[in-house]
Amino acid sequence: xxxxxxxxxxxxxxxxxxxxxxTIPDESxxxxxxxxxxxxxxxxxxxxxxxxxxxxxxxxxxxxxxxESISSDIHFAxxxxxxxxxxxxxxxxxxxxxxxxxxxxxxxxxxxxERGTSEYNLALGDQRAQAAKNYIVSLGVPASRIETVSFxxxxxxxxEKTEECWAKNRRAHFVMSK
Amino acid sequence: xxxxxxxKKRLSGKQSGKQSGKQFEKQSKRLSQxxxxxxxxxxxxxxxxxxxxxxxxxxxxxxxxxxSPGLRKFPIAIQDFSGAGExxxxxxxxxxxFNFTGLFLVLDKGAFIETSDSPFNADNWKPLGADLVVxxxxxxxxxxxxxxxxSGYDVVEMKNILKKRYSSRRDLVRPLAHKIADDLFEVxxxxxxxxxxxxVFVGQEGHGRAIYxxxxxxxxxxxxxxRGSITMKPRWSSDGKTIxxxxxxxxxxNIYTLDFDSATEHLVYSSAGTNLVGGFTPDGQYLLFxxxxxxxxxxxxxxxRTKVLSRLTYxxxxxxxxSVSPDGKQxxxxxxxxxxxxxxxxxxxxxxSRRITFEGNYNTTPEWSPAGDSIVFTSRTxxxxxxxxxxxxxxxxxxxxxxxxxxxxxxxxxxxxxxxTSDRDGTKGVYVxxxxxxxxxxxxxxxxxxxxxxxxx
Numbered sequence: 001x002x003x004x005x006x007x008x009x010x011x012x013x014x015x016x017x018x019x020x021x022x023t024i025p026d027e028s029x030x031x032x033x034x035x036x037x038x039x040x041x042x043x044x045x046x047x048x049x050x051x052x053x054x055x056x057x058x059x060x061x062x063x064x065x066x067x068e069s070i071s072s073d074i075h076f077a078x079x080x081x082x083x084x085x086x087x088x089x090x091x092x093x094x095x096x097x098x099x100x101x102x103x104x105x106x107x108x109x110x111x112x113x114e115r116g117t118s119e120y121n122l123a124l125g126d127q128r129a130q131a132a133k134n135y136i137v138s139l140g141v142p143a144s145r146i147e148t149v150s151f152x153x154x155x156x157x158x159x160e161k162t163e164e165c166w167a168k169n170r171r172a173h174f175v176m177s178k
Numbered sequence: 179x180x181x182x183x184x185x186k187k188r189l190s191g192k193q194s195g196k197q198s199g200k201q202f203e204k205q206s207k208r209l210s211q212x213x214x215x216x217x218x219x220x221x222x223x224x225x226x227x228x229x230x231x232x233x234x235x236x237x238x239x240x241x242x243x244x245x246s247p248g249l250r251k252f253p254i255a256i257q258d259f260s261g262a263g264e265x266x267x268x269x270x271x272x273x274x275x276f277n278f279t280g281l282f283l284v285l286d287k288g289a290f291i292e293t294s295d296s297p298f299n300a301d302n303w304k305p306l307g308a309d310l311v312v313x314x315x316x317x318x319x320x321x322x323x324x325x326x327x328x329s330g331y332d333v334v335e336m337k338n339i340l341k342k343r344y345s346s347r348r349d350l351v352r353p354l355a356h357k358i359a360d361d362l363f364e365v366x367x368x369x370x371x372x373x374x375x376x377x378v379f380v381g382q383e384g385h386g387r388a389i390y391x392x393x394x395x396x397x398x399x400x401x402x403x404x405r406g407s408i409t410m411k412p413r414w415s416s417d418g419k420t421i422x423x424x425x426x427x428x429x430x431x432n433i434y435t436l437d438f439d440s441a442t443e444h445l446v447y448s449s450a451g452t453n454l455v456g457g458f459t460p461d462g463q464y465l466l467f468x469x470x471x472x473x474x475x476x477x478x479x480x481x482x483r484t485k486v487l488s489r490l491t492y493x494x495x496x497x498x499x500x501s502v503s504p505d506g507k508q509x510x511x512x513x514x515x516x517x518x519x520x521x522x523x524x525x526x527x528x529x530x531s532r533r534i535t536f537e538g539n540y541n542t543t544p545e546w547s548p549a550g551d552s553i554v555f556t557s558r559t560x561x562x563x564x565x566x567x568x569x570x571x572x573x574x575x576x577x578x579x580x581x582x583x584x585x586x587x588x589x590x591x592x593x594x595x596x597x598x599t600s601d602r603d604g605t606k607g608v609y610v611x612x613x614x615x616x617x618x619x620x621x622x623x624x625x626x627x628x629x630x631x632x633x634x635x
Contacts, residue, residue: 127496
């Protein structure tokens with residue numbers, strides 16, 4: 001019994017460490033080392049096994065909640081679709097998570113602020129979503145697991161005519177599709 | 179009448195027969211009503227043409243040269259038509275049509291001396307300064323339909339210049355009045371009138387978006403396509419029988435056409451990425467559009483019958499919103515290859531692209547004028563969006579709007595007017611104006627957020 005408790009405690013500890021490693025991305029390991037954790041040591045093997053067990057036990061709702069906890073929106077400069085430096089850690093978190101949850105697919109929505117014509121903004125939103133997708137794919141996630149859709153300026157989060165509000169609306173938003 | 183019955187039968191047969199998935203469900207009924215109305219009217223008017231009493235028009239005298247620059251407004255008196263209750267309303271619509279053009283001085287009927295049912299006497303009109311007088315009489319047929327006889331008189335030469343008979347269903351008074359106004363306009367100016375043209379736009383009531391169809395004066399509004407979570411500005415084919423539009427359905431940006439004759443919606447193109455319609459080619463065989471299926475949005479052309487695709491641009495940036503010149507030889511479109519959206523013109527094969535806008539850092543939504551000598555578009559200036567025109571060679575860029583944000587302009591078929599979206603009163607609405615920017619007014623109803631207008635050809 002004592003042993004069991006110790007084992008469980010140990011497993012919990014290892015699991016906690018692993019979680020930490022996922023949420024704080026290690027610059028030096030990425031993008032090439034992403035997804036190769038199983039070959040680095042005994043402890044990691046244990047972790048992966050644990051996670052596989054966890055994976056099966058988790059409901060779709062749990063996985064969805066897990067995604068929501070790591071994937072905040074990323075934001076863009078006015079009329080631009082380049083990935084900013086601030087967005088990169090978020091995209092890395094998402095790719096790490098997708099490499100861990102191998103059955104999950106996501107939808108990236110591209111959005112714009114209201115300052116632009118509808119049609120051009122749909123193209124702009126498309127390019128924002130694709131830029132986010134391309135970044136995640138460059139970290140090792142298969143492109144087939146990421147779909148994109150543009151909403152242009154048609155679904156703003158924030159309705160005021162302020163720079164703060166516009167900045168919130170110029171975003172790529174991530175949702176789990178499968 | 180037989181013809182009408184056959185057409186009706188054909189339409190209802192299409193509805194109840196093979197209901198393919200592509201067909202509208204609720205819309206088809208309403209649409210075919212619209213189509214039936216249009217067909218009925220056309221058939222009736224055609225019959226009327228055959229029994230025109232007398233073609234009074236001998237040599238084609240142009241009373242008003244609308245192409246001349248220093249134009250004097252042409253004074254016209256339109257009497258209330260006599261003989262039936264509808265007469266006052268019909269005359270009011272004709273007056274409103276003539277007022278809309280900004281080319282006529284429509285005289286106040288309160289000053290008329292001659293009663294509606296008395297014969298034309300030039301002496302009654304000379305003191306009022308009228309150059310042309312329009313009179314009409316209405317007879318109600320036993321089946322309730324209206325027979326209208328319209329006469330136009332030249333006050334100076336004291337002669338009858340137009341006499342024409344129309345018949346119409348009693349509930350189609352508005353299209354009848356517009357048809358009469360079109361004929362009068364043509365006699366006076368020698369040009370085709372636009373009073374029977376229509377405008378489609380995207381409307382939003384609450385959360386739902388739909389495509390609406392209305393007369394050019396904002397009347398007789400009808401919802402024609404109610405599906406799709408987001409639907410974008412439609413484009414008309416040059417024969418006015420089809421519109422094309424992009425609609426987001428099941429998270430896919432699809433391109434559809436709506437055929438007014440058969441009241442049927444067709445899926446033209448669907449792929450991953452964002453697919454957005456541009457204009458038709460003038461022969462109606464091809465539709466231009468942009469698609470990001472290969473990464474960045476590029477311009478494509480699809481043959482509507484064979485669905486054969488040709489890709490016209492290969493740039494690794496945004497290329498959208500193509501519009502074909504009326505001679506079918508060039509395409510104006512938007513590209514951000516210079517890092518911000520600007521207008522470019524290229525050949526139909528995608529070669530020889532040249533940039534035409536160099537002022538401003540946000541130029542989008544181009545549409546070629548029907549005469550081919552001008553392009554209307556949206557440009558950002560002073561933090562707001564405004565409607566501009568420019569010549570295809572990049573010269574003579576002119577700003578037409580200044581109140582609020584104004585965007586998505588589209589020419590009338592005669593090229594003399596422009597419809598556009600404006601938020602100047604706080605809500606987006608569809609407006610029209612003269613091509614020189616004069617006479618800007620809202621035509622869409624207040625209770626609908628309206629945008630993306632397109633004028634029928």
